[in-house]
Amino acid sequence: MNVLVVNCGSSSLKFQLINAYTEEVLASGICDRIGIDGGTLHYKSKNDSNFARREDIPNHTKAVELVLQSLTDKQDGVIKSLDDIHAIGHRVVHGGEFFKESVLVNDYVISRIKECSDLAPLHNPAHLMGIEACKAKMPDTPMVVVFDTAFHQSMPPHAYIYGVPYEWYEKHKVRRYGFHGTSHKYVSQKTAEFLGLNYAQSKIIVCHLGNGSSISAIKNGQCVDTSMGLTPLEGLIMGTRSGDLDPAILEYISKREDLDIQSILNILNKKSGVLGISGVSSDFRDLLDADLSGDERAKLARHAFAYRVMKYVGAYCAAMNGVDAVSFCAGVGENAKFIRGMIVKQLEFLGVKLDEEANNICGQEAIISTADSKVKVCVIPTNEELVIARDTRVIVSQL
Numbered sequence: 001m002n003v004l005v006v007n008c009g010s011s012s013l014k015f016q017l018i019n020a021y022t023e024e025v026l027a028s029g030i031c032d033r034i035g036i037d038g039g040t041l042h043y044k045s046k047n048d049s050n051f052a053r054r055e056d057i058p059n060h061t062k063a064v065e066l067v068l069q070s071l072t073d074k075q076d077g078v079i080k081s082l083d084d085i086h087a088i089g090h091r092v093v094h095g096g097e098f099f100k101e102s103v104l105v106n107d108y109v110i111s112r113i114k115e116c117s118d119l120a121p122l123h124n125p126a127h128l129m130g131i132e133a134c135k136a137k138m139p140d141t142p143m144v145v146v147f148d149t150a151f152h153q154s155m156p157p158h159a160y161i162y163g164v165p166y167e168w169y170e171k172h173k174v175r176r177y178g179f180h181g182t183s184h185k186y187v188s189q190k191t192a193e194f195l196g197l198n199y200a201q202s203k204i205i206v207c208h209l210g211n212g213s214s215i216s217a218i219k220n221g222q223c224v225d226t227s228m229g230l231t232p233l234e235g236l237i238m239g240t241r242s243g244d245l246d247p248a249i250l251e252y253i254s255k256r257e258d259l260d261i262q263s264i265l266n267i268l269n270k271k272s273g274v275l276g277i278s279g280v281s282s283d284f285r286d287l288l289d290a291d292l293s294g295d296e297r298a299k300l301a302r303h304a305f306a307y308r309v310m311k312y313v314g315a316y317c318a319a320m321n322g323v324d325a326v327s328f329c330a331g332v333g334e335n336a337k338f339i340r341g342m343i344v345k346q347l348e349f350l351g352v353k354l355d356e357e358a359n360n361i362c363g364q365e366a367i368i369s370t371a372d373s374k375v376k377v378c379v380i381p382t383n384e385e386l387v388i389a390r391d392t393r394v395i396v397s398q399l
């Protein structure tokens with residue numbers, strides 16, 4: 001079964017065509033600058049096609065059209081016709097409290113995703129445009145939605161409730177939801193498999209460290225806590241997002257810098273995190289270079305980032321009353337050995353010992369703790385597209 005995995009942002013559409021039985025990626029790419037001048041389709045296939053084509057992409061429907069044309073193209077394509085796409089799996093950021101798992105798209109599901117748009121105003125409307133665009137081009141192909149929030153729906157109320165008037169939760173759904181759930185689920189399962197643990201009786205902490213970063217506590221296969229909240233702004237210090245802060249800062253800065261809430265939130269989302277602290281970059285490669293050439297603020301940014309991760313690991317050990325394994329994934333977690341090293345060395349209180357040699361690896365499954373480390377530390381590359389393809393296959397196979 002070939003599954004087209006689609007991940008729509010407001011001005012981009014990422015895709016992968018995956019054979020959901022062999023799990024081979026047949027083709028992948030991205031349409032970016034949708035609705036903006038300079039639209040481009042980047043396309044790569046298993047047959048070594050690899051190109052970037054400039055073409056105006058006024059809307060998501062046009063983006064879907066370009067993707068489908070490339071996939072079926074005589075020269076660059078990997079399938080003969082659209083009939084060879086058996087199902088479509090869409091990533092959707094926010095499913096609120098409605099969805100605890102992936103579901104088949106129907107009118108009810110679409111209306112609920114719309115209802116959650118207030119909670120994810122940048123993401124959900126874009127996903128809906130992607131769903132509509134695919135529906136317009138392939139009306140008879142079954143579609144499934146896979147939510148970033150679903151895996152975290154198992155959090156108990158005491159972990160998801162904020163210390164604010166309960167009516168805010170009842171009236172406005174103000175609670176912690178968590179994101180990157182597809183990645184946390186995949187990496188925690190893979191960690192158990194890789195280490196030979198029984199997933200249903202394990203305590204795993206997953207550190208998804210990318211440009212956006214979050215961390216989860218997964219006990220007996222269920223997420224019991226995670227660092228992102230109502231929105232992805234809460235939790236760790238990220239590439240450009242602040243993570244946790246004192247909410248009183250909003251009023252304090254609003255008065256002193258003469259900024260309204262919207263402008264401050266924009267800064268907290270796009271100009272904060274390690275970029276804001278360092279003034280150098282949100283990219284950890286740039287921070288390392290700057291740090292090595294003596295930039296004190298780049299050093300501070302890296303230390304603050306690692307310190308926050310360590311604090312969350314400590315908190316989640318307490319939440320689960322122990323931990324069997326800690327896993328790193330995503331751009332930073334899979335590749336930035338210096339950051340991993342800084343974090344793991346601060347976990348000595350858990351009896352964790354870093355294997356410096358093993359920690360040199362990038363982008364592959366590995367144990368980076370020593371054989372006598374009390375808690376295993378792993379690198380497990382994440383693969384959200386694969387989870388979407390798998391969930392889509394399972395749901396569509398039942399039709």
Ligand code: ADP
Nearest residue numbers: 209210211212282283284285330331332335336
């Ligand atoms: P997102 O999906 O949230 O945009 P990713 O998981 O792709 O982010 O992570 C991107 C980040 O990973 C980059 O900003 C960079 O900081 C980091 N990164 C990627 N490759 C490397 C590397 N080789 N060394 C250090 N950091 C890296």
